[in-house]
Amino acid sequence: EGAVVFDNVSFSYDPRHPALKNISFAIPKGKTVALVGPSGGGKSTILRLLFRFYDVGSGRVLIDGQDIKLVKQESLRRNVGVVPQDTVLFNDTILYNIHYGNINAPEDDVYKAAKAAQIHDRILTFPDGYKTRVGERGLRLSGGEKQRVAIARTILKDPAIILLDEATSALDTTTERQIQHALASVTKDRTTLVIAHRLSTIVNADMILCIKDGEVAEQGTHDELLKNT
Ligand code: ADP
């Protein structure tokens, strides 16, 4: 599960400036794909169409061969997990925040998800020396920690497809790489990862799609794209 196809997809917010122009590509299940390219190129729009925040103008988006217009909304929400750019957390414990939206998951799995998102041990130490336990109330998290909580929440949900929209761009490069590695290793070949990023700092991408002016400007592996430049 988790194969994604965009088949001649167009979409416009404003008919004078189409955001996506007849875009087609295929992502095999379990692969990690990076959407790169300049701001305004259409990366976020691709992700929004993929979880049906908007419907396509024309063309089709398929998940596992099925047009997502014909898939029940709940089943799409279950299959597609989104890690947003900014996450607003509840003023509660880290565990509560990871568990949120998935309250039936066993606590053991919550700890596993936390660990996978690099929330190590049960004690967190912040750059200012502040320590907390993942089960303690009163969050004082940095942007990076919040993103880890959001990623842990998505890992716990265990969807077939995970979308990250610049979710790690605000972090320093080392943290960003750690998180991308962690995510890739926990999801392995089971989960399709689609990561939108202004810069091509994505590690471990099986395929890179360069999106520019609403079109696929280039497509290939990291090495293939390097050869062309
Ligand atoms: P990227 O994610 O690559 O930065 P976007 O998908 O956000 O690109 O944007 C593609 C185009 O659509 C841009 O021209 C952008 O200004 C426009 N756009 C994006 N979101 C909206 C919106 N909510 N309303 C109107 N236009 C939008």
Ligand code: ADP
């Ligand atoms: P991105 O997250 O792709 O970088 P931006 O930061 O440019 O998008 O956009 C922030 C918000 O503004 C998003 O909700 C997006 O949908 C909206 N937006 C982006 N471009 C436009 C636009 N041209 N007109 C209206 N809203 C837009």
